Amino acid sequence: xxxxxxxxxxxxxxxxxxxxxxxxxxxxxxxxxxxxxxxxYLTPVGDVVMNDEEDGPLRPAGPAERDFALARAAEQYPExxxxxxxxxxxxxxxxxxxxxxxxxxxxGTLLPWPxxxxxxxxxxxxxxxxxxxxxxxxxxxVDST
Ligand SMILES: [Zn+2]
Numbered sequence: 001x002x003x004x005x006x007x008x009x010x011x012x013x014x015x016x017x018x019x020x021x022x023x024x025x026x027x028x029x030x031x032x033x034x035x036x037x038x039x040x041y042l043t044p045v046g047d048v049v050m051n052d053e054e055d056g057p058l059r060p061a062g063p064a065e066r067d068f069a070l071a072r073a074a075e076q077y078p079e080x081x082x083x084x085x086x087x088x089x090x091x092x093x094x095x096x097x098x099x100x101x102x103x104x105x106x107x108g109t110l111l112p113w114p115x116x117x118x119x120x121x122x123x124x125x126x127x128x129x130x131x132x133x134x135x136x137x138x139x140x141x142v143d144s145t
């Protein structure tokens with residue numbers, strides 16, 4: 001099954017989903033994440049699109065938004081886990097969330113999501129787009145001409 005067939009099938013399934021997704025189904029768009037109104041979608045060709053306000057026009061996601069959306073896709077749809085950006089060799093573990101991808105707020109400070117107990121809803125890590133790692137910039141290639 002190709003990604004497009006898989007995503008098409010998931011789009012059909014989400015129309016019947018028991019949660020928020022069924023209310024946000026759009027033909028040809030798989031809902032990935034609902035940010036209290038704005039929604040991120042994956043299209044069958046693999047593009048991430050989103051709107052900035054409820055029912056607003058869809059626009060292509062930026063690179064950071066795309067990372068975030070594909071991490072949510074892997075969580076929401078286990079069949080799409082392979083779309084989550086793979087950690088490249090040149091990456092550093094995020095020091096804000098310590099690689100967890102989630103943080104919590106304590107007395108106004110962002111802290112890594114703690115083990116074991118869940119005191120409140122986690123926040124997604126804004127520093128690494130919840131991937132748990134950050135791409136390190138490549139050394140500029142030497143121009144060989
Ligand atoms: Zn992080």
